[in-house]
Amino acid sequence: MTSPAVESTAVESADAGSAPSVPVVAAAKPKPRLGSLRALWPFVRQHLGLFIAWLIALAVASAATLRLPIAVKHIIDQGFTSSTNVDQAFLALFGVTLVLALASASRFYFVSLLGERVVADLRRKLYSHLISLGAGFHDRTRSGELVSRLSADSELLRNVVSTSMSVALRSTVTFIGGIVMLFVTSPRLASFALLGIPVAVLPIIIGSRRLGKAARASQDRVADANTLASESLGAVRTVQAHARESYESARFGSAVDIAVDTARKRIRAQAWVTAAAITLIFGALVLMLWSGAHDVIAGRLSGGTLGQFVFYALFVGGSVSALAEVWNDLQRSAGGMGRISELLQETSDIVAPAHPRALPAPLHGDIRFDNVVFHYPSRPDLPALDGFDLEVRPGETVALVGPSGAGKSTVFSMLLRFHDAQSGGIRIDGVDLRELDPAELREHIALVPQQPTIFAASAAENIRYGKLDATEAQLQAAAESAEADDFIRELPEGFASELGERGARLSGGQQQRIAIARALLKDAPILLLDEATSALDAQSERAVQNALERLMQGRTTLVIAHRLATVLKADRIVVMDRGRIVAQGTHAELIAQDGLYAELARLQFID
Template sequence: MDIHAAEEDDPFEEARERADNPMRRLFTEYGRENDRAFAVGVFGSVVARMLDLLPPVLLGLAVDAILRNDKAFGLPLVPDGLLPTTQTGQLVLTVGLIAAAFFGGAAFHWLRNWGWNGFAQHIQHAIRTDTYDKMQRLNMDFFADKQTGEMMSILSNDVNRLENFLNDGMNSMFRLSIMVLGIAGILVWINWQLAVVALVPVPLIAFFTLKFIRTIQPKYADVRASVGKVNSRLENNLGGIQVIKSANTEGYESDRVADASRDYFDANWDAIGTRIKFFPGLRVIAGVGFVLTFAIGGYWVLVFEQTGAAPWLFTEPLYTGEFVTFILLTQRFIWPMAQFGQIINMYQRARASAERIFGLMDTPARIAENPDAEPLSLDGGDVAYEHVSFSYDDEPILDDVSFTVDGGETFALVGPTGAGKSTVLKLLLRMYDVDDGEIRVDGQDLRDVTIQSLRQAVGYVSQETFLFYGSVAENIAYGTFDATREEIVEAAKLAEADEFITNLPDGYDTEVGERGVKLSGGQRQRIAIARAILKDPEILVLDEATSDVDTETEMLIQRSLDRLSEDRTTFAIAHRLSTVKDADQIVVLDDGRIVERGTHEDLLAEDGLYANLWAVQAGEIDELPQEFIERATQRRAQTDADDD
C-alpha cells in the first residue's frame, strides 16, 4: 500500500486542511493563559545556561593568569580593586565561583523544569478538555463516518504529542538558543577571528535543516493518519471480541490488524528513514567544524608561543587558557547546533497533531443554536411535524412528513428497515435539523428553543442501551445527578428492575463493567428505563426498546414502558408490532414518506403495508402478496449495499 494512502483515507483530512496556523494558535489561544509558567521557564533557562557557561570561562582565565602567568587576572564586570592580588587568593576565588556556578545552575535548572512542565501540563489539560467538549457537541453526522479509535487518537496521542513538544521541545529550544547565542558571544569576545572559523558550519546546518523540514512534514501527516487507523481497528476488534471468537475468525482479524499495522509501519519507517539520515549528517558537519577549530587554534597557539605573532592572516594573540576555553565552548556550541534538528523533528510532529486538533475544533456544527433561543415552555406536550423533509449527505431520507400528536397520546412509527423511522425521532431531539418544514412542541419551533431545555424535556430509551462504567445506582441517576437513593430505588421498582438489582453481589452499588457487560440485555434495558423514569420527562421516545430480548423479558419491560408512558406524549418505534398495537395513532413509513396512518384495526382493514408486516409476524407468510416480497428483497439488497 502507498504510504500516502493513510492520509488520503484520513477521516480528519478535511479538518486538517481547515486548520490555519495551528502552532500560532496553540500559543496565542492557550499559551497566554499560562504566561506566568512560561516566563518562569524562560527565566530559569537563561540564568541556568549562563551559569553553565561560566566554569569554562573561569577555567581559561585561571590557566592564563594563575597557572601560566601569561596575563593579568581579571573578571568581566568586576573592578580590579575587588580582586585578590595573590595567586592563592585568585585560585580560591576562581574555585569558589565555579562551585557557586554549579550549585546555582542546579537550582535554576530545577526552576526551568518546573516552569516548562507547568506550562506544558496546563496546556495539555486545557486542550484535551476543550477538544473533548467540542467533539461531544458536534452533530451526529460527524460521528457517522468516524471510528472511536480515530477520535481517541486525537484526544490521546495528538494531545500528548503537543505536551511533549511544549515541555521537552520548547525547553530544549530555549536552552540551546541561549547556549548558542551565549557561546557565540563569548567566543567573539575571546577571539573574534577564531570565532569566524568555529561558525563556518552554521550556514550548512541551517540549509540542511530547512531541507529536512520540507521533506519530513508530509511524512508525519501520513504517520498521524495511519496511527488513527490502527487505533480504530484495535478498538473495533476488542469491542467485538465475542463475535470474533464465536465466528472463529481470529486469524482473519489478526491479518486485518497486521495490514493496518503494516501501513503505520511503512509510513513511520519512511519518516524514520529521513530522520536517521538527517541527524548523522548534522553531526558530521558539526564534527568537521570542531576539528577545523581545534586544528587551526592549536597551530595558532604553538606559533604564538614560539614567535609572539599570529600565523597566516590572523592578527590577534591566542593564549593557552583562551584556547582551552575556546575548545570547551566550541564543543558545546557545535553539538547544540546539531540538536536543533531534534527540536525541528519534534516541532513537525507537534504541528501535524495540532492540525488535527484545531481542525477538529474548527469543524462547523450543522446545528447552531439561535442566539435568541428561549427555554422550551411545555403545556400539554403537543407535537406537530409540518411538511418535514431531511437529507443526509445529499441522500433523501424523509420527504414531506406531516403529523400531529396530542399531549398524552402514544404515537407509533412502523415500517420496513431504512424507512426513516429513527430519523423522525432524532429530528425531534435535534440530533439533526430539518431541511424543510417545521417541528413544533406546544406551538414552539424547535429551532427557537434552547437545545438543553428541549433534550431535558425528552426521555430517550433506545434499543442499544449504553451503560457507563460505574455502579448500577450511578447509571440510573445518570442525567439526574441530584437524585436520592430512595428516588433511584423507586424508579428501579417502577422499571421492574429492583428485584434483580438487589440480588446482585453489591446491590445498587454493583459495578456494571465497561458498557454494562456484567448484565444481560434485558437487565441493561430495564436500567435504561429506570433512568428515564427518574428523569420524569414530559415527552418519551422509545426506539425499539424491546426488540432484542426474549419473550419473558419483553413482558417485564413492556409493563415498565406502560407505566412510564402514562400521561406522557410517547413516541414508539417498533419492529414487533404487537408492542404498539394499542397506540392511539400508528403511522407507517416507507422510503421516507407516510403511506398509511390510523389505529391498529384501521390499518389491518386497509390491507396495505401494515397488514402485510403484521402477517409476517403472525407467521402467515404464504398469504403475502408477491409485490410485497419483491419489495422486501430489494430493500434487503439496498441495506446490504449500504452496509458495505
C-alpha cells in the same frame, strides 16, 4: 459520557443507509506548518506564572552555562600557580556548577508542569468540542480516530511544551551567547564558526519539508491502527463468537506494520538531517581547533584562552545540533497540532439561535411535523422523509411501523434535532424546534433505545444519568418502577456495583430496565421509545413491558414498533413507507384496509 438523548444517534443507522464511517480527513491533507503551533499560545498564556518562572530559571541556567568556560580559563591560566589559587578556582567552578544544577532543576520542573497543564487544557477543550458536535459529524467519523487525536497527538504537543520549547529557547540563548563570547575570546577563530553555521543549517531547511510530510503520514497510520483496535475490542464478543481472533490480530498486525514502515521513512529522513548537521558542525569545530592549536604554538593565544574558546565552540555546536533535532520534533508536533486544529475548526450543523425561545411551562407535549422533507448528507438524492405530516396530541401514544428504511428512526432524530429539515417545520407546543436551544429541547425528551447505552460505571451512576441531582430516594423509586431494583440489589455491591463496559455484566433485559429507570428518573413529558422487547425472551419481555407501561403513563409517546404487543396498546398506528405516511388508524382499522400494515402483520404472524 453523552446525554441520554445522544443515545439515539444509533437509531439513525437504519434509515441513513450511509456507507461505513471514514476518517475525519478523507480528502487531501494540508502539509503541516510550524505556524499551526501558534494555536498553543492561548493555552500557555493561561499559566503565565509558570511560563515566567520557567523563563527566569532558563535565564539563570544559561548565564551559568556561559560562565563555565571563563572559570575553566582561570583554572588553566592561573589556577596552577599555587595551591591557594587552585582552591579558589575550583571553588568558583563548583559554585557556578551548583547554580547551574539548581536553575536547571527549576527549569525542568516549571516547564514540565507547564506542559502537563497545557495538554490537559487542550484535551479538555477538544473533548468538550467533540462532544458538542452534531450527529452528522459523528456519523462520518470513526471514534477510534478521535481517541487517537485526544491521546497520541496531544502527547506530541506535551513534548513541544515540556521538552522541545525548553530545548529550543535554551539552545537559542546558548547559541547567541556562545557566538558573542567566541568573538570576545578570539575574533579570528570566531570567523570560522560563521562559515560553518550556515552550511550546517542548510540541510535542516532542505529536509524539513520532506520530514514534515513523513511525520504527518506516520501519525495518520498510528491513528488508523488505534481505530482498528478500538473497533475490534469494542465488538470483542462478536469477534469471539465468529472465532475471528486470528483474523483481527492479522488485521491489526498489518495496520501496525504499515505504521512502522511509515515511521521508518520519517526516522530515516530525520537521521539523515541529524547526521548532516552534526558532521558539518563538528567539522567546523575541528577546523577551528586546528587553527587554534597553531595559535597557541605561535604564542598568539594562551592555553586557557584556547580552552575557553573550545568550550564556547562546543556550546555553539551543541546548540545548533539540538536545534536541528528540535526542528524535527516541531515538524512532527506541527502535524499533530494541525490534526487537532482541524477538529477544533469543525462546526456543528445544529446550533442554538442567538436568542432562543423558551418552551412553555408546563410543557404539554403537542408535536407537529408539517410537510417535512429531509435528506441525509450521504444520500442527497433519496429523501429520508418526504412531505411528512404528523400530529401527536398531548398524552397520546403513537406507534410508527413500516419496513426497514421507511424513515421511522429519522422521525426520532428530527424530533431530537440531531438534524434540521431541508423544508417544512417541526413544532412542540407551537414552538419551532429551530427557535430552541437544542440542549433545552432534549431536556424535555426521554429516550429508551432498542440497544441501550450502559456506561462502564455503577448501576446508580447509570440510572442517575437521567437526572444528575436525583436523590437516593428518587433513584431507588425509578429502579423499582422499572423493575430493576431486584436484580440490582443482588449484585455484589448493589447500586454501587460496576456494570462493566457496555453493560457486559447484565443481560439484555436488565440493560433495558436500567435504560427505562434512567428515563423514569428524567421524568420528561415526551417519550421516544424504540421498541425495547423485540430481542428478549418471554420472561424478560414481560418485565420490560410492565416497566414501559409505567413509563408511558401521562406522557406523549412515540414508539417505533416491531412487535404487535406495543402496537395493540397504542392510541394510533402510523404506517410509514419511503419517508411518507401511507396509512394510520387503529389495529383493527388498518387490518380491514388490507394494505401495507396488514401485510406486515401477516408476515409477523408467519414468523
